[in-house]
Amino acid sequence: MGKTYLLRALVEQCGGFYFGATAGTEAESLRQFSAALAEYSGSPVAFSFHTWDDAISYLFGLASPENGTTGGTRPERPFLVVIDEFPYLVKVAPELPSLIQRLIDRFQVEESRMRLLLCGSAMSVMGGLLASTAPLRGRAQLELVVRPFGYRAAADFWSVADTPALAARLHAVVGGTPAYRRQFLADDIPAGMHDFDDWVCRTVLSPFSPLFREARYLLAEEADIRDTALYHSVLAAVAQGNRTRGGIAGYIGRKSVDISHPLNVLEDSHLLAREPDIFRAGKSQYRITEPLINFYEAVMRPAWARLESGQAAEVWARSAERFAAQVAGPHFEAVCREYVLGPGRSLLSTSLGEVGGGVVTDPKERRQIQIDVAVVEPGSGSRRPAVTVLGEAKWGTVMGMSHLERLMRARDLLAGRGMDTTRCGLACFSAAGFSDALRAEAERGGVLLIGLDELYGRAMPAMVLP
Incomplete structure (x- = not known):
């Protein structure tokens, strides 16, 4: 996601100590950390810490007031410390979080200048640092997950925003991870829809490509x-x-x-x-x-x-059929929900409720109606839960009146279950287009049609939901 890039830029801008851990034994990791700390401190000889307790205590000591004063009166700016790929260190030295917790508690009393960033790619390990009875629980002032680009930002980043059909397919394959374009593929970008198949073969599906594994x-x-x-x-x-x-x-x-x-x-x-x-x-x-x-x-x-x-x-x-059914189709549904959560929020004149998907059971017809995009406002007091949007998303199907009738049936069924559907708008999302009959119905105000151009901001929907 560019986490290390951001961290190095931060240290370069603000100054401070950066250490990027690597997979290794405890002794080797401690030796690498000691060498990096000695270089940062300007020591003519390498440090030789016998334990992680000694190393971390020395590190926190650099941030003590007496080590950061000007003329003995005023502390200088905070001392930034970045430890990247922290899970590598925790794996070989499980006591590290406890050591850091003890020093945080002690140096907080002394108004330490320390600003410590612990970072890592292993989400389960990083999330566990602040969970339940973990030593660092309650000590963190910030928990930040560096997430991939959303589908619109990814299209801009890959320089394909002017071709929504290509942008949607590209995002279904590589998502919004920045490194995949430059570090992995050396800026190999599909030249257009005509080049997408060849691009997949020469990059993701090629055993010589870094993306292959x-x-x-x-x-x-x-x-x-x-x-x-x-x-x-x-x-x-x-x-x-x-x-x-x-x-x-x-x-x-x-x-x-x-x-x-x-x-x-x-x-x-x-x-x-x-x-x-x-x-x-x-x-x-x-x-x-x-x-x-x-x-x-x-x-x-x-x-x-x-x-x-x-x-x-x-x-x-x-793989064309499998790609459409198992990759592009489900991904398109998720993008449509992301649209309603973000750019499509302006389509709703009421407050935005919970966005998701679900199944409406039709006992009379003995079938289940899959709703890909729904917005439900929770009830409170005497007010019933309200459904404000019901939508269906299709990747490779031209949507027609049958899809709209299915949404209308779902709306009636939800109303029968006691939900408020008086302000419920119906929406059809399609990457393949809409029938003439459905477009005519949309012009009369019966349904909201959203295609790839609308999803990527190259066109505005024709109506606003209630």
Whole structure:
């Protein structure tokens, strides 16, 4: 995401001590830390700390008032310390968080100048630093997750914002991770829609490309993931469309109770997201949050041997249906919800409620109506919960009146369940377009139509929802 880039820029701007940890033994890591600290301090000889307690105590001592005064009267600016890839150090020296906590508590009393940033890529480890009974719980003043670009910012970053169809496909493959464009692909960008297939083959599907194995590395770098085969199977189940706990368990041949741990670890690692059903309490579905991992599990992993032998073009030619159904389609639904949360917020004249998706059961027709985009305002007191938006999203289907009628039926069913639908607008999201009949209905004010041009800000929707 560019975390290290941001940290180094901060240290360069503000001054301070930066240490980037690497995977190694405790003795080697302590020796590297000591050498970096000696260089920063201007010592003519290398430091030789025997324990991490000695090293961290010396580091905090540099921020004590007597080491940061001008003329003995006024402390200088804060002493910035950045320890990057902190999980590498915690793995070999588990006592580090406790040592830091003890020194924070002691030096706070002395009005220390220390400003300590602990950073890392392993989300499960970093999240655990402040969880429950962890030593550093209650000591942090900031918890910042450096997230990928949203779909619009990613289009600008990849210089494809003027071609929404290309931007949507590109984001479905590589998401919003900045490093994938420059550090991984050396600014290899598709020249247009005509070049997208060739670009996929020469980059993501090429065994000579750094992106080829990146999805595997993303999973392997999480410290809590040991049986990678099991975790890949869980992710593959979700990528294949098995998004409920029971569906995942059935796909990998396990009982539902047996997959609780891998699901929790993948959630903690921000690789899976559990999305509650907005209409059914207690129901939820899982979604892979990193597009590259979803692309790997759906397209690459089933044909891995052929891809390693250089058959990218053949594999990709046979993956069009799978890409549309398992990659682009679900990703498009998530982008539509992101649109309603962000740029599309102006379409709502009322306060924005909870945005999500869910299932509306139709007992008369004995079917379930999948709602991809919904906005529900919670009830309070005597006021009923209100549904303000019901929407359906289609990636490769031209939407017509049948889709609108399904949304209308869902609205009637929710009203029958006691929800307030008097201000409920209906929305159709499509990357493939809309039928003439549906466009005519939209002109009469019956439905909001949002295509790729509207999602990427190149056109404005024709109406505003109630």
